[in-house]
Amino acid sequence: MVPTPITVRVPAKVNLHLSVGESREDGYHELVTVFQALSLTDDVTVVGSDEPGVEVHGEGAGEVPADGRNLAWRAVRLLAEHAGRDPEAPGVRVSMNKGIPVAGGMAGGSADAAATLLALNGLWHLELGRDELSEIAGRLGSDVPFALQGGTALGTGRGERLVPVLARHTYHWVIALDRDGMETPGVYGELDRLRAESKPNPVGDVEPLLEALASGDPRQLALLLGNDLQAAAVSLRPGLRRTLRAGVQAGALAGIVSGSGPTCAFLCTDADAAVKVAAELSGAGVCRTVRVAHGPVPGAKVSEERSDRPTPPQVHA
Ligand SMILES: C[C@@](CO)(OP(=O)(O)O)[C@H](O)COP(=O)(O)OP(=O)(O)OC[C@H]1O[C@@H](n2ccc(N)nc2=O)[C@H](O)[C@@H]1O
Ligand SMILES: Nc1ncnc2c1ncn2[C@@H]1O[C@H](COP(=O)(O)OP(=O)(O)O)[C@@H](O)[C@H]1O
Known part of the structure; x- marks a missing residue:
């Protein structure tokens, strides 16, 4: 069989x-x-x-x-x-x-x-x-x-x-990919080092962001995005500062480093705005490539289509 x-x-x-x-x-x-x-x-x-x-x-x-x-x-x-x-x-x-x-x-x-x-x-x-x-x-x-x-x-x-x-809304994102990856432990280590030297501003409480998610307003959410690892990622790769600035100049509501970086994620008003921001950002020469994405989406899911089946021919009207 x-x-x-x-x-x-x-x-x-x-x-x-x-x-x-x-x-x-x-x-x-x-x-x-x-x-x-x-x-x-x-x-x-x-x-x-x-x-x-x-x-x-x-x-x-x-x-x-x-x-x-x-x-x-x-x-x-x-x-x-x-x-x-x-x-x-x-x-x-x-x-x-x-x-x-x-x-x-x-x-x-x-x-x-x-x-x-x-x-x-x-x-x-x-x-x-x-x-x-x-x-x-x-x-x-x-x-x-x-x-x-x-x-x-x-x-x-x-x-x-x-x-x-609870997140009431579909949010539209532009994702800027950098040329090389970054190792997660190194970024956490850099944050420890920065904290021993000075006190980078912490992101603060999560509650206001949870309220913004419940409201479903991307403008409200944009004001509250925050990532303590961003200072560390930017310290290791200073060029990310330019990428973050370019996304906002291109019309995004806000930009953050995603997790330990170096990818940057830009929240946009809607799907059309995301396409425009992506086009402008990809011409700005600050990142390797850009993607448009939305969220939230479901977690891991068994695909209905069986991968061993040949793809049916496309029929065009
Ligand atoms: C930073 C975050 C944010 O969501 O994601 P990425 O940006 O890497 O995707 C995560 O904390 C990454 O999680 P993950 O990549 O699963 O990390 P793990 O394999 O569990 O740990 C890798 C290393 O990251 C550091 N680590 C991870 C999680 C954590 N809470 N504290 C840590 O200090 C430790 O040095 C650990 O040895
Ligand atoms: N299935 C996998 N996909 C991607 N990276 C993997 C995988 N398995 C191990 N790795 C290694 O894990 C490291 C972290 O990769 P990834 O999970 O893509 O990024 P991040 O931890 O930054 O979110 C990479 O350096 C890669 O070599």
Whole structure:
């Protein structure tokens, strides 16, 4: 019998609010963050195979390890152990098609890990519930549970403890991708260093932002976007200051560094404004490329279309 692949589509995230506390004994920082899932997505397909391994396709694939270091493969091993299977011989092949910028602060690796857990839950008929999958996800990385959940959510702890947040509106974003990625631990380390030297202004309480989300007004939300890691990302890559300025000059309501960067996310009034801002920003020469996205979108989801089926021919009227 030909094995049936399972494909999961999974979103990127942006942190609308990222308040970073002190460094903990385990090396992590206590966070209060608001995640929003965006319409930039990866597709991850798992299939039973006697040639186990990982394949990476799409933009930036060359920068992603296609071996045991891939976060999706770590998800395979962890779920195999959990399910009483041999993690050294899980008998699956994972193939990912990347649409989420690599090492961009949009949690692409975490998204692939989350998608792999959900896909294997189906492939291996494990029938684990969302809570159990989320607990396993948290062991793979702080951002992995959110990629399963999607939508808009308040994250605490390392970012792995989630509560859904009411968001009444679809928000329109322009995403500016930089030339090279940045390593998350280095950016947290730079924030610790900056804090030891001076006191960069903290982003403050999350409540006003939660109220703005409930109101659904992008102008109100724009005033409240904030990211404690932004100062650290800009310190490591000063050119981001120019990118942030250019987005606002192009007509965005506000811009922030996404998570640990270097991707910048610009909130726009509506979909038309986002297209205009994207066009102007891409001509400004301040970033590698731009994308238009919207959020919130759902978390990791099994695709209805089976990836092994040929695409039907397009019929034009
Ligand atoms: C900054 C954020 C914001 O959402 O996302 P990215 O911008 O990387 O996507 C996250 O905190 C990244 O989460 P994630 O990428 O899953 O991090 P992990 O694999 O758990 O941790 C990688 C490293 O980041 C640092 N880290 C991560 C989370 C946290 N709360 N405190 C930390 O100090 C630690 O040095 C840790 O060893
Ligand atoms: N499936 C994956 N997709 C992307 N990056 C991955 C993956 N697995 C491991 N990595 C590594 O993780 C690092 C962080 O990548 P990514 O998750 O895209 O960014 P970020 O942590 O900034 O959101 C990269 O340097 C990359 O080499």
